Structures are given as structure tokens and as C-alpha cells.
Amino acid sequence: MARTLALVAIVLASLAMVVVGAGTASAATPPAWPVVGTTATGPEVRTVQYLLRERGSQIAADGINGPQTVAAIKAFQSANGLNNDGIAGPLTWSKLVMDIDSGASGNAVTGAQHQLVRHGYDLVADGAFGPATAAAVTDFKTKKGLSATSLIDATTWQWLVAGTPTVDGWSLPLARTALPRGEYDDPHHDYPAIDLPVGTGTRALAVTTATASLVNDSSCGKGVVLTANGVRFIYCHLSQQVVSAGSAVEPGQLVGYTGNTGNSTGPHLHFGVKIGSTNHCPQRLLLALYDGTNPPTPSSLPTSGCTN
Ligand SMILES: [Zn+2]
Structure with a gap:
């Protein structure tokens, strides 16, 4: 788009x-x-x-x-x-x-x-x-x-x-009104992931039931990682983390506010799906959640084809 x-x-x-x-x-x-x-x-x-x-x-x-x-x-x-x-x-x-x-x-x-x-x-x-x-x-x-x-x-x-459809056990990482659908199929600039262009202070939401951990480094900036059944959902460049390490989160729960921390050239939410050391393309998952259809299992998400 x-x-x-x-x-x-x-x-x-x-x-x-x-x-x-x-x-x-x-x-x-x-x-x-x-x-x-x-x-x-x-x-x-x-x-x-x-x-x-x-x-x-x-x-x-x-x-x-x-x-x-x-x-x-x-x-x-x-x-x-x-x-x-x-x-x-x-x-x-x-x-x-x-x-x-x-x-x-x-x-x-x-x-x-x-x-x-x-x-x-x-x-x-x-x-x-x-x-x-x-x-x-x-x-x-x-x-x-x-x-x-x-x-x-x-x-x-x-x-x-x-109305936002409810997919059992899942939520978009942002309110559905935060971005048009077309932003959820954009390729990432390097490895499989996605950059969602939202202004600083936008609510970042847990995509599924998971355990939170926090990241603070020069790459991700202030980040939150949600781990569920061996799958890590990664949120980077936040302006504020609002969950504590080890806490349990529910789908749709506020985990932080978006921002421009770490290696970022402008406010956005970097969102990744990682299993072991492999990055998966989150686009199909996010589009399914936007459309309110059953999401693909994270392990079935492709590991290439979503970069440019
Ligand atoms: Zn990114």
C-alpha cells in the first residue's frame, strides 16, 4: 500500500x-x-x-x-x-x-x-x-x-x-484500529519479522497467553519477549515496558507502549516470531488475526519470503 x-x-x-x-x-x-x-x-x-x-x-x-x-x-x-x-x-x-x-x-x-x-x-x-x-x-x-x-x-x-473479531486465545499486537490491514503484510528490511508503523505511545498488546521477559539492549531497545510453548513473540523499540519479567500475560493485555528505542530510525513496533534460533515470518499470523480467521500455528509460518 x-x-x-x-x-x-x-x-x-x-x-x-x-x-x-x-x-x-x-x-x-x-x-x-x-x-x-x-x-x-x-x-x-x-x-x-x-x-x-x-x-x-x-x-x-x-x-x-x-x-x-x-x-x-x-x-x-x-x-x-x-x-x-x-x-x-x-x-x-x-x-x-x-x-x-x-x-x-x-x-x-x-x-x-x-x-x-x-x-x-x-x-x-x-x-x-x-x-x-x-x-x-x-x-x-x-x-x-x-x-x-x-x-x-x-x-x-x-x-x-x-467490531474486532475474537479469535480464541489470540489478539493482534495493536488495537485493530491502529493500522489498516495492508500494513500487516509488509516485508521486513532484513530478517523475517515485521515493522508496524505506529507513533510513540501506541498500546502494544500480548498476542497470546504467555510468560513475559524483558529486553534492554542497543538493538531491540526496550523490548518485551512473550514465550508460549517454546515460541517467542518479540516486541522491540518500546518507549515503556509495562509488564515485569516472569509475569503471565493474557491475549490483548497491555505489555508496553511503542516508541523508538534501540536501533530504530523512527517510531514503530518491531514484531518477531522466533522458535529456537529461527525467525519466522509473522505476516500470515497477523493477517489472520486482523481478519478474525483461525491463525496458522507459529511453527507453520514460513522462514523466508517476507524480507526485502
Ligand atoms: Zn524491525
């Missing part, structure tokens, strides 16, 4: 969060709509595509915001009095989603079903809003503090699209 577009998306996402989250702390406050930039990929792009198809666009629902999807978003925005920039932000999402309920069929239903699958429901995305889909929606809404019905209204869509 072009770095400028990624940064624009981050800034827009931050602004959207401020607006949507302002002064609210209720458990039922939905997360901010994701900002789907013009080179975005991932499950929210696919939802945009299914909603556009439901509204008559002849585009593929491939999860890639390519030229045809961008053109369809622009046309939709123009038709709805929105700034036609091809970027699906909160205003576009609000116009794009539609109420659907039991008995409905079509692309919007398929889109919702894909999101339900992402949130862990065992459904076939067949475009038919039958009893299994209704039960999944009702359960999902109940867990989010919404009314226990099968109606997928705008708020339900927002939770489906923007």
Missing part, C-alpha cells in the same frame, strides 16, 4: 473515532466505521462490495478495492450527495447499509453472513437469511448489548463491520 494513502487512512480513521466515540463510554457504543481507502483490501472491502452489488453494481466481491470498486463507490457517493472520493468512510457507510431481517435474500445478506463468519459463527454465506443466520445475528446482538432480535440495522452493521 502506498504509504501516503495509508497515512491518510490512519488520520481519517482517527478523526472518525473521535467523532463517533466522543464522550461516550457505553458498552453499546459501536466502534468507528473503518475508512476503506482506494487501495484497501480485506473483509470491510468485501462488505462494501456486497452492499454495492445489492444496489445494482456489477462488481466482484473479491475484498480488493480495485478500480472497478472505486468507480462504483464514487458513483454511489455522487448519487447520494456525498464527496465522491472513492473512499468509503462513515458518511458513505451510513448511506450504504440497509436493514435486513429474516426471510431476506441477496447480496446484502451474503455480506452480513461473511461478517458473521468473521466473528466466529458457523454459517454458510449463501445469501439466504434463514433460521441459522437469524440465530447468529440474535446472539451477536445480545453479546453487544443490542436488542435480541434478528434485525440487522445500521448499528448492527457497524458492529459487524468495525
Whole structure:
């Protein structure tokens, strides 16, 4: 992804969060709509595509915001009095989603079903809003503090699209809103690992249940290593470590704040997966966690192919 577009998306996402989250702390406050930039990929792009198809666009629902999807978003925005920039932000999402309920069929239903699958429901995305889909929606809404019905209204869509899926036993090393998906497949500059471009003070989270140890050296700077079943998850260049050596951590637990310590040319989180003396490529693991799908076992992660 072009770095400028990624940064624009981050800034827009931050602004959207401020607006949507302002002064609210209720458990039922939905997360901010994701900002789907013009080179975005991932499950929210696919939802945009299914909603556009439901509204008559002849585009593929491939999860890639390519030229045809961008053109369809622009046309939709123009038709709805929105700034036609091809970027699906909160205003576009609000116009794009539609109420659907039991008995409905079509692309919007398929889109919702894909999101339900992402949130862990065992459904076939067949475009038919039958009893299994209704039960999944009702359960999902109940867990989010919404009314226990099968109606997928705008708020339900927002939770489906923007809510962080829970993969049992795992968490992304950053809040899902901290970076767009495209940052999680970037190659590393030398050995297998990944550099996640976030500003100093961003919360770094434990990816899984593990035992923490601390690193303080000129390479990693202030670092945290989480060891789980012989696999070491390595966090470097932190501005602050907030776990103590030997402590047990849970998925999603704050382990430190990102920074620019050690051998680092700018604020970022270096994240590595190491088994014995072998570095594995973390990209597939991180993408699975971002998408809310079952992650590959760390030992199955490749040991080459993620460097440039
Ligand atoms: Zn690095």
C-alpha cells in the first residue's frame, strides 16, 4: 500500500473515532466505521462490495478495492450527495447499509453472513437469511448489548463491520484500529519479522497467553519477549515496558507502549516470531488475526519470503 494513502487512512480513521466515540463510554457504543481507502483490501472491502452489488453494481466481491470498486463507490457517493472520493468512510457507510431481517435474500445478506463468519459463527454465506443466520445475528446482538432480535440495522452493521473479531486465545499486537490491514503484510528490511508503523505511545498488546521477559539492549531497545510453548513473540523499540519479567500475560493485555528505542530510525513496533534460533515470518499470523480467521500455528509460518 502506498504509504501516503495509508497515512491518510490512519488520520481519517482517527478523526472518525473521535467523532463517533466522543464522550461516550457505553458498552453499546459501536466502534468507528473503518475508512476503506482506494487501495484497501480485506473483509470491510468485501462488505462494501456486497452492499454495492445489492444496489445494482456489477462488481466482484473479491475484498480488493480495485478500480472497478472505486468507480462504483464514487458513483454511489455522487448519487447520494456525498464527496465522491472513492473512499468509503462513515458518511458513505451510513448511506450504504440497509436493514435486513429474516426471510431476506441477496447480496446484502451474503455480506452480513461473511461478517458473521468473521466473528466466529458457523454459517454458510449463501445469501439466504434463514433460521441459522437469524440465530447468529440474535446472539451477536445480545453479546453487544443490542436488542435480541434478528434485525440487522445500521448499528448492527457497524458492529459487524468495525467490531474486532475474537479469535480464541489470540489478539493482534495493536488495537485493530491502529493500522489498516495492508500494513500487516509488509516485508521486513532484513530478517523475517515485521515493522508496524505506529507513533510513540501506541498500546502494544500480548498476542497470546504467555510468560513475559524483558529486553534492554542497543538493538531491540526496550523490548518485551512473550514465550508460549517454546515460541517467542518479540516486541522491540518500546518507549515503556509495562509488564515485569516472569509475569503471565493474557491475549490483548497491555505489555508496553511503542516508541523508538534501540536501533530504530523512527517510531514503530518491531514484531518477531522466533522458535529456537529461527525467525519466522509473522505476516500470515497477523493477517489472520486482523481478519478474525483461525491463525496458522507459529511453527507453520514460513522462514523466508517476507524480507526485502
Ligand atoms: Zn524491525
